[in-house]
Amino acid sequence: MEVSFTADYIDYMSEWTRRIEGEIITSDRQDENIFLFRKPIGVVAGILPWNFPFFLIARKMAPALVTGNTIVIKPSEETPNNCFEFAKLVAETDLPDGVFNVVSGKGNVGAALTSSPKVDMISFTGSVKTGENIMASAAPNITKLNLELGGKAPAIVLDDADIELAVKAIRDSRIINSGQVCNCAERVYVQRGVAEEFIARITAEMKETRFGDPLKDDSIEMGPLVNRQGLEKVRDSVETALAQGAKLECGGGIADTPTGHYFLPTVLSGCDMSMDIMKQETFGPVLPIQIVDTLDEAIAFSNDCEYGLTSSIYTKDLSKAIRAVKRLEFGETYINRENFEAMQGFHAGVRKSGIGGADGKHGLYEYLSTQVVYMQS
Template sequence: MSNHERFLIDGAWREPHTTARISVVSPSTEEIIAEVPDADTEDVDAAARAARRAFSEGRWRGMSVAERADILDKALGIMQEQIVEIRDAVISEMGLPVSVADMQIPNAVTSARYFLEVARKDPVSEVRHTSYGPTAVVKEPVGVVASIAPWNGPFNLMLSKVIPALVTGCSVVYKPAAETPLDAFFVADALAEAGVPAGVFNLITGDRNTGRALVAHPEVDKVSFTGSTAAGRDIGRECGGSFKRLQLELGGKSAAIVLDDADIASALPGLAAGIWFNTGQICMSYSRVLVPRRRYDEVIGALVAAAESFVVGDPFDPATTMGPLVSKRQHERVLGYIEIGKAEGAVLATGGGVPTGLDKGFYVQPTVFTHTDNSMRICREEIFGPVAAVLTYDTVDEAIAIANDSEYGLHGAVFTGDPQRAADVARRVRTGTFSVNSFTYNVEAPFGGVKNSGMGRDTGPEAVQAYYELKAVNLSEDMEHLFA
């Protein structure tokens, strides 16, 4: 029995209680490449109770931050040695092109080390002198964390959730997306080999019901979830009832505003990356492009040329620049939205179907819609595929109003040659993250959303702070040195 058929619970690879299995399907070949258990409530209970025991016993949280960071750094080193195997697992399970994976997978390890350095430099106790006397403000780990990640960046998003939680002293039960569980086994093995104590990190696999059971489990103190807004809303209701701490990074419908002075040739790389990176399967994608009416034809021409320059195909082929969508379900969803756009009166400038010769696999052409308005479903709902809607505006005020006319508020951008105008637009667009003349995911800055795009921040120093609780200890003066 391979580890893919077991759960890591309380420091051991255990056979699951469940008999149900989930097939992992290659999005490029449509073939089953592995099976993993679909955890039931007894499996979830075992993992959550193991995490609670480990936290209560205190071996991990009783270490210094530096000691924990050293063990985690060792685990990252083990992952670094297996980077090709991890890369190939991610390519196989989600279709990420090897040309992208060769950068993204090693960068995920580098980013995880950034979180360790943040934690090392951040004091966990300070003494404040108040009118009531000295008070120690102490950072303590929040407890048992249920960490649930999506399929669109499985390895990097796993590390960005698990490493900050572990370095602060929390215990973790991690559930990867059902579509992309394979890379998580490498991480689990590395953490165990590096010396993370039994029960501190637990890995279970499963579908939505597994996630629901984990979120609802009474031993869980905090939920960290990245995924759809609909699922996040359900998780919020559950956590609100028991006052569990909650961190949500949800959907987006980000607008890239091209100002009338923008140099289109310079702007195009950032626009193209923002629309089509990861086959458009990113919550922060520029799925709406706002263009001055007088420059509409020019921008459309540039976007069409960019879309048609992508090499769509086998993700293991180094020449491929766009892989498949992750699953049959996602394939049908994206093609369905393209039909909705046409029915609403939008016009296809390019794309809109399955690429010639790629009938096997979940492929969709890079797609550009014109003649759209912000009331259309393709402009309001998250498609999560390689589809952009181009809208026109006459004034900057109108462009900002269109950008803000969304239930989402995750990301956005402005393209202009004028720094002052860029700053003005950046301040007025209501999002948690914003890029100027680029498409930037900066792990050293806080990333997250407002409105229906979630709460909390998943990167930057804030990613580490999110796993601490603050305790105020009112001291007598002879105690200050004990908390300094």
């Protein structure tokens, strides 16, 4: 699936080579025109996380190359092999040497790349802390940055929602890539009138999630977490939530499997905004739920977080949906569907830790500089 989506994305971005536009602007001076040109920035450094190690190469490479830049990809030290395989495919094309480049290693390699005066733009997807370090490293050269630094996506379920649809979409959004996605549904605010039904049904669905090795069984819906450290971090997050008063509906611990780092699909009810799990990103299949009385309350709680990448709302009332869209402080809002952006859209965030986006037709211009020419006739 990731390979197919990657190819589709590259095809989509290649279509924009004929659609990059400049402008001719009327000047205040007589007999003068102002020409606005779009020009390549130069060398782009694409620094990858481990959670989508194949597709994210294309998401950084395609817009860079389409706009005339060269790129240096630095994969995560946790998942470098995908990048090496991608590079083999690139080597089979007629792309000139030096246009697509790969460097691998740990943080010191990334630091050397981001501090280099030869790099003109840095596109990074990953943690807030690493993003802060990249900003500091790039600052002496005033290097242009494009950062996507995490998410804590709220899902709002109102009394008039299609509960079956909401349960399926939120559950799918929570277990995708084992919950290791920045725009996953990370917390739920459900209106009191449907809370009991929603919690019962989402718990049943999470319990039935088939997890295991997807290479051995095509029916598997959820694989393992990336490593032991990630597994223990999710476990600690759940234990802290329970200690703070959350109620365990299902899951709650490390799965008893002979191999792999599997955490049981988990639902926590009785949560509130005093709990860490409602504000801190949890990279695992854990869904905390808080009951609310009104849409206003749900919106206020949703915005009470430093992350601002994605959000969603489930309702049959269009006016309520539009009201939420206007007030939710997130770059993306999904209405009655799972959290996952379309390539022709714009993957973007707001606030410190939701900054992001070089996707879609608008994000393409992140990879271009603007040249203004004044021509007197």
